[in-house]
Amino acid sequence: MGRKSGICKRKDRQAEFWPCAGLRGREEIMEQKESRLKALKIGQLVAKRPVIQGGMGIGISLSSLAGAVAKAGGIGIISTAQIGFRDPDFEKNPLEANKQAIHQELKKAREIAPQGIIGFNIMAASRDYGQYVKEAVRAGADVIISGAGLPVDMPKFVAEAEAENLPESVAVAETADPGTKEAANAAFAAGGAAGTGTDSTVGTNGRRTMIAPIVSSVKSTLVICRMWDRKYQTAPDFVVIEGPCAGGHLGFSREQLTAYGADTECVSRTYHQAEYDEEIHGIIRTVKEYAEKYGKEIPVISAGGIFDHEDVLHQLSLGADGVQAATRFVTTVECDAPSAYKQAYLDAGQEDIVIVKSPVGMPGRAIKNKFLERAARGPIPPERCVRCLDRCDPASTPYCITRALIQAARGNLDEALLFCGSNAYRCERVETVEEVMRALCGEENARESVFGV
Numbered sequence: 042m043g044r045k046s047g048i049c050k051r052k053d054r055q056a057e058f059w060p061c062a063g064l065r066g067r068e069e070i071m072e073q074k075e076s077r078l079k080a081l082k083i084g085q086l087v088a089k090r091p092v093i094q095g096g097m098g099i100g101i102s103l104s105s106l107a108g109a110v111a112k113a114g115g116i117g118i119i120s121t122a123q124i125g126f127r128d129p130d131f132e133k134n135p136l137e138a139n140k141q142a143i144h145q146e147l148k149k150a151r152e153i154a155p156q157g158i159i160g161f162n163i164m165a166a167s168r169d170y171g172q173y174v175k176e177a178v179r180a181g182a183d184v185i186i187s188g189a190g191l192p193v194d195m196p197k198f199v200a201e202a203e204a205e206n207l208p209e210s211v212a213v214a215e216t217a218d219p220g221t222k223e224a225a226n227a228a229f230a231a232g233g234a235a236g237t238g239t240d241s242t243v244g245t246n247g248r249r250t251m252i253a254p255i256v257s258s259v260k261s262t263l264v265i266c267r268m269w270d271r272k273y274q275t276a277p278d279f280v281v282i283e284g285p286c287a288g289g290h291l292g293f294s295r296e297q298l299t300a301y302g303a304d305t306e307c308v309s310r311t312y313h314q315a316e317y318d319e320e321i322h323g324i325i326r327t328v329k330e331y332a333e334k335y336g337k338e339i340p341v342i343s344a345g346g347i348f349d350h351e352d353v354l355h356q357l358s359l360g361a362d363g364v365q366a367a368t369r370f371v372t373t374v375e376c377d378a379p380s381a382y383k384q385a386y387l388d389a390g391q392e393d394i395v396i397v398k399s400p401v402g403m404p405g406r407a408i409k410n411k412f413l414e415r416a417a418r419g420p421i422p423p424e425r426c427v428r429c430l431d432r433c434d435p436a437s438t439p440y441c442i443t444r445a446l447i448q449a450a451r452g453n454l455d456e457a458l459l460f461c462g463s464n465a466y467r468c469e470r471v472e473t474v475e476e477v478m479r480a481l482c483g484e485e486n487a488r489e490s491v492f493g494v
């Protein structure tokens with residue numbers, strides 16, 4: 042890995058949690074809860090801070106990170122990508138292991154933030170996508186966000202699973218305290234679930250689980266909005282725009298990334314932000330048309346390279362209602378990634394962040410390492426296949442993405458694919474989620490660290 046370019050380099054940067062956190066700092070952090078920014082409303086959900094933490098698979102955003110973000114007033118997102126990888130039965134029966142882990146992780150996140158907003162990111166390219174969406178609804182997700190492919194049938198899967206919950210929810214309606222989320226959920230169900238699973242009834246009575254597609258262009262926004270409109274007579278509850286600076290899989294071809302200046306070793310200098318801003322304007326206009334048609338608000342959330350308050354203000358000035366950030370949350374105390382993974386972010390220079398070809402069939406962004414050097418020399422045949430992706434052919438895949446991402450989640454960095462956003466090189470120290478939220482929202486004392494740094 043190269044040198045950290047530019048800014049301050051602390052020799053003693055460590056990706057460990059230092060328990061010597063100053064009490065004064067913690068108390069101040071607890072006091073400063075009000076965001077200067079407008080709350081984010083999605084249906085009946087209200088996030089005090091308009092920040093969604095992007096889902097990060099495999100095993101990077103689980104209950105600890107999502108719970109902490111939700112507790113801090115944002116929206117915490119658990120990634121379902123091979124979420125059950127630690128289950129002893131995972132290799133024998135990955136689907137069941139993943140389904141169980143969906144319930145377990147959400148339960149743990151709710152223990153951290155009982156009143157918080159917590160949901161899942163489910164990749165549309167996953168094999169068994171529909172089963173994961175239904176399981177997330179059954180577990181009680183507040184929101185589901187889906188990208189990495191077009192989540193064409195997401196409304197149907199959500200409606201089918203919500204309809205299953207109907208009798209139980211009606212029973213809860215009679216006992217729940219008025220004004221609680223439990224009561225709101227039950228009231229929704231008592232008013233009629235979103236249908237019986239047949240296409241024509243989906244969306245007519247609304248949903249309890251708020252759903253969003255991830256889009257990257259006006260074209261993909263139009264495609265998904267038209268499909269949901271025609272097939273299910275519904276519109277998204279919110280939309281996440283993921284730009285060319287994001288981490289993980291990207292919704293752009295290599296050529297598009299080149300055209301935006303987003304595939305160089307110095308994206309901060311070469312990125313044509315104004316051009317993509319135009320695309321964001323177009324996406325917002327498109328979403329507004331569907332909001333009008335359905336007579337509802339459809340908040341638009343902007344993602345990709347959001348690192349500080351200025352970035353947030355810029356996206357809000359374009360008309361976004363909130364932001365989604367992922368990379369900045371990796372180097373938090375609460376992030377579920379192992380310390381070695383966090384350290385790789387702290388050590389990375391801008392020139393270490395590269396575009397890679399993923400077996401998912403899309404480009405991705407990751408930190409250069411031995412694994413990528415090895416993959417560049419030729420295919421790495423998979424040892425075993427858990428059939429994670431619809432479109433992956435184990436015989437011709439350049440490498441097994443599940444294995445490479447599980448190695449990352451285990452901290453075996455030399456054998457791992459280390460996904461990151463273009464700003465990972467700006468991570469300088471381990472922070473708490475509360476600190477990151479303050480920094481993003483432009484609140485006072487944002488730089489005050491519980492580590493006394």
Ligand SMILES: Cc1cc2nc3c(=O)[nH]c(=O)nc-3n(C[C@H](O)[C@H](O)[C@H](O)COP(=O)(O)O)c2cc1C
Nearest residue numbers: 095096097098287288289345346366367368460462
């Ligand atoms: C380590 C990592 C893993 C990610 N995994 C997923 C994923 O499994 N599914 C997905 O839709 N997006 C994934 N993303 C994208 C994020 O959810 C997010 O939208 C994006 O990274 C935002 O840009 P930022 O990282 O610059 O803030 C991942 C991003 C990172 C950094």
